[in-house]
Amino acid sequence: MKITVRKVIPLAILLPLAIAWGVSEKQSKAPAPSLVAPAAGEKDTATQKSDAPSAKIHEAGFGQSDTAAVAMVVAQADNPSAVGQFVTATVNFLNADGGIIATKQQVERFSWEGQEIALPVFLFPEGESEIPHVTDIDASVAVSDYSSSEHVQPELPQIDAVSIAPKNQGTSAAFEFTNHNEMLDGLRVGAVCHNAAGDIVGGGSAYPNAIAADSKIRFEVDMYQQEVADTCKAYLNY
Template identity: 30%
Template sequence: MKRALVALAVIASLAACGGDPDVVDQNTSTKSDDEKKQPEKEQGAIVDSGFGQGDDEYVGLAAIVKNKSDHAGQTVTVSFNIKDTSGEVLKTESQVDNFSWPGQELAVVTQADLAPGQKAASVEATLLIEDDGTFADDVSDDLGTADAPLVNSEYGGRVAKVQMTNPNDKILKNPKVAVVCHDSSNKIAGSGFTYPDLIAPSGKYADEIDVIVSASAKSCKVYLEPGLG
């Protein structure tokens, strides 16, 4: 059976804290022999993306990718081009993740460090989805999201105060806790992440997660996702 490869590029030229991206279908490979799968163009899309940068060179990047297919397990890669005010690309960072359930809004988050003195003005996000079965064993039920207040850390900087519940009756081992922060206009203004060792069956999880955010960031949303492998 031929591997189904989905190449969907979503280009979002964003203002300082994010924006609504346009969707561009750049390339579609030969149709899969599995006629039960949805058409490749319907697999997924970036629904929001953006970044946050404080007073230093560190940038928190985030993209929310919607699984529009009727299954899960696809490999999701997002590449972020960080640009200055003139449109020059200062740095490119990428992050690989995977869909864990149909309809999932996956938070793909990472960070970049620019040269001292460089300031990000916009981000261009490009999405690649590969339906090759690599993460078929990582499919799960919806693990949910939660709101998290953004507060000042006692060590400087800002943290998201996270409280979540494992909705499963089994241990979550090394789950991903992804944090996406927003400003008062609900534009993405930064991100953070962590991988706790485990969360007990139906258990509570609480933490203060370091985030890289712009000064305009006001609140955060947390996405609980299965660990890889």
């Protein structure tokens, strides 16, 4: 499995939650070397580069059921500038010959410093055809670099499943969450399942609705996987 991290790539996010941006650049010849120090408040190129939003892939893997395949990409905010920025996971689903079956993407948004987000990238069959057999994935992440006034949100926990059980022709993992913050309009949840060896064998997503302050909820995530999972963990986001 190949993993690539593109640290700073401006994006035009196509999901409803994203804002279309127009970017224009003017190219000019590099100025002659100067001994004049930067003006007060200005940052040199190296500093600007280090402050640019970036992310890294913590882990990635995939699972496949009779109805779909899902790649789970766990991305982590690499610096404070990533808060409020969109992170896009791009996955090539590969066949036994290494050819690309399809390329799919998923977008989420970082809400606090150092946050880990589990992005589920789905591959569904087209029409009445069966889904091709996936043997590997090629995953990469890219982070937007938009001007953002987004405030850091309170951290949300990573939750271990309280139960993992067969459901219909697949698997369902149940999670319990206590909201110690103010009322939440809803949660965006990516869940990752591992086998006993620690390999990702599948995952899924869920979107619980409004959650009252100081209340506890239970929600289930339908998992796309063939191999039996030993553990499942939910990554919560706003």
